[in-house]
Amino acid sequence: MTAPPAARLLHRHLRGQWPAMRRLSAWSVVESLPMFASGLLLARAVDHGFLAGRTMTGLGWLAVLAALYAVGAVATGRVYPWLAATVEPLRDSLVTEVVAAALRRMADQAPDAAGASVSQVTEQAEAVRALVGTALRNVRQLVSAGAAALVGLALLSPLLALVICLSVALALGVYAAFVSLQIRRYRAVIRQAERIGEVAATVVHGVRDVAACAAEDRAAAAVGEVVDTQAEALRAYARTRWVRLPVLALGVHLPLLALLVLSPYLTAHHGLTAGQIAGGAGYLVTGLQPGITVLVDAGGTLLLSLAVVLGRLAEVCAVPEEPPPGTATAESSGIEAEHVTFAYSPRAAPVIEDLSLHVPEGTHLAVVGPSGTGKSTLANLLAGLLEPRKGKITLGKVPLPHLDPAHLRSSIALIPQESYVFAGTLRDNLTYLNPEAAAPALEEAAAAVGLSELVDRLGGYESDIPPGGGDLSQGERQLITLARAYLSPARVIVLDEATSHLDPATEARAEEALATRGGTLIVIAHRMTSAERAHQVLLLDGPVPLLGTHETLQTRSRTYADLVGHWHT
Ligand SMILES: Nc1ncnc2c1ncn2[C@@H]1O[C@H](COP(=O)(O)OP(=O)(O)OP(=O)(O)O)[C@@H](O)[C@H]1O
Structure with a gap:
């Protein structure tokens, strides 16, 4: 199975940045250590410290957690140079490729429309840089924190982790099922934005002729029509956003409910302690919930935009295939x-x-x-x-x-x-x-x-x-x-x-x-x-x-x- 053109384009331009990305990943692991340890240390602080009447022991475990957060903060600081080393060259190489491809295509378009298209694809290349930068900064952080929380949860209570994983997987499945529809509608939004640029550029370029022919109404109607189509495309895209409700219910609220409902059973039959329940709640509230919420809200839009904009740029960069050379021979010289x-x-x-x-x-x-x-x-x-x-x-x-x-x-x-x-x-x-x-x-x-x-x-x-x-x-x-x-x-x-x-x-x-x-x-x-x-x-x-x-x-x-x-x- 071959990867979609958008993924191939991104891969091509990130290929040179693997060393920076490897270091970025390594610091991300260090950065998520406090999240991984938080529930486990909280459980110890409660069970072996505060509930056992040993306040200093409890505080000691919390101090270990605080020290780990300090290590995490240092790791966050170390992430940024590698983030820049990954994202900045991406913009340069992407702009070079897409502008060259767009200029090659200019020969087949009206110059005004082509100029508008070139400025559009340049903007889109800049948008890719910004989106990849945000994705690597925020979504990476939250997803790695979510993953660390799940691993910690599994160590705390495998059964609880299983229930929560199922619920989260269901939420992500629902989300994935709607992603292709969202991508289609978002792509229509981007196409219409380009169309507005082309039509407006044509009208502006011919504004003297428009005035000479008293065709202002017609020109305004032409621009108005594409703006209306863009508005309708945006509304259609907005309608797909309701999917966040079931995703958040399944991925965020249901796990918390499961923890509360299952607590008496887990305590009675699986020896789950109060500290472990507190630690599990901590993983849910500080690790999983923000990760899923951001993924569905900002992260979803961000990844969606990235997929659509990259797909559009991949279309621009696609070199029309040369027809294969002929093989026939002519029998006569007519x-x-x-x-x-x-x-x-x-x-x-x-x-x-x-x-x-x-x-x-x-x-x-x-x-x-x-x-x-x-x-x-x-x-x-x-x-x-x-x-x-x-x-x-x-x-x-x-x-x-x-x-x-x-x-x-x-x-x-x-x-x-x-x-x-x-x-x-x-x-x-x-x-x-x-x-x-x-x-x-x-x-x-x-x-x-x-x-x-x-x-x-x-x-x-x-x-x-x-x-x-x-x-x-x-x-x-x-x-x-x-x-x-x-x-x-x-x-x-x-x-x-x-x-x-x-x-x-x-x-x-x-x-x-x-x-x-x-x-x-x-x-x-x-x-x-x-x-x-x-x-x-x-x-x-x-x-x-x-x-x-x-x-x-x-x-x-x-x-x-x-x-x-x-x-x-
Ligand atoms: N490479 C080119 N790029 C753009 N326009 C061209 C090119 N070659 C020729 N033309 C234009 O195409 C038109 C026809 O040129 P062409 O040389 O085929 O005419 P011709 O009948 O052979 O002329 P002549 O008898 O002077 O050689 C002319 O207007 C010419 O300026």
Whole structure:
């Protein structure tokens, strides 16, 4: 069974404080010694001292008890440094984790609401520190005193201790049965508090717009609604507090009643003395009763708050699970976009909106459009480097995220405008995507894209390319990357203005080579002549993308006709 996330979060942050907590526990044992001994010493003082007519003996036992209380007081003083050593680092590490997690989530929220959430979780982390501090200070003290009283009681009269333990266990059982309901309702209270922060922040941020639209009543109603919901959540939580009545009756009043009722029987049949009865009453009144009362009143609320606030922080810290990498492979190089929408951030206007596109295997598609209309963004989406916010992209009918990542990388090659040429031989540069390529394949690629002349000029495939490409021109670098794409195993090649430094004739030759090598070719066109060569043309301009052929688009789109006209003039 795994622990709840709240407990795991607390454990993670307390892990480094075990040495301090061990010392805290050790001093707690010393601190509860007077409680443990009080009933036993009181019984001796009464039976062997005051009732036996030996007042000094009785006072002597009480003096021993007083000395033990002094030892307990020293132990209480020693508890505080270890308390601080436990709680202060907890706050620092918790705040670091939750604020980092909340900021990571900001990208998916409105900034105002996210800001409110960050301040809320910071407050909640501070609340955890305060609650753990109070729990370790007060509840720890009372619970250890209660436990010491029960052990002392067991030594005094096992039968009496048994009766009292049963009653206390019953009380705690009733309390435990209601705790989950209380936690649920208290969690609703905390959620509503956060909601108030978010709604109020949104209204305050937009207060000028609210005034301009005379929407004060609407804004007030929106805030009022969440405040009312919060009030109802608080009332629902308050209604669960009646459970303290049966718990206190069973845990506090019934044991005392049992002691009084059973006293004659215990005296007659079990030899219980008056001193032992007084000692037992002392354990009940000074040890058990305050412990149970505080646990149910302040301690209950405190532990409840701690459970709920920690649970909330654990939700904030939970890192969304990464989907497992895909394992599928694509059988064909047909690529499809279905209702794809993409924006660079949740609040930004989409660059691509509801785009559907089918590029069958073996097709040559050109993408054209004015600058900034999303052509490079589309190239990255089709290559699987960006993920659509809505819709999906498939290769051979398989959604890109379902494909085995290595298969995806080897199936689609994206060649950007900036050529990547690295230090090594020309062969190393050409076979970068296909290290197994043999000499005939290299010759074929170089001849196909028009690189042979450069190969000869450089002195063959084993010639060295210096770091950064040396004095190779931009066009020569582009030719090298085009030959690299030709040699690659990719069945889909996406050229993102990858021929921009080539003259039109060399560009045409390279594009035709890549189009006829097999597979699918997508060209983000640098010149309109690229569109003339393609089977299909996608025009990106404005909200509705247009798909057609070079001929049909000239009649269907004024922008396309302008682009063609501009190019030819
Ligand atoms: N990484 C990014 N973060 C935020 N916005 C971006 C990013 N990359 C591009 N954009 C924006 O997305 C829009 C489309 O850009 P993109 O580069 O896809 O257009 P394009 O049609 O290829 O332009 P160009 O022809 O000038 O290269 C532009 O408004 C651009 O500013």
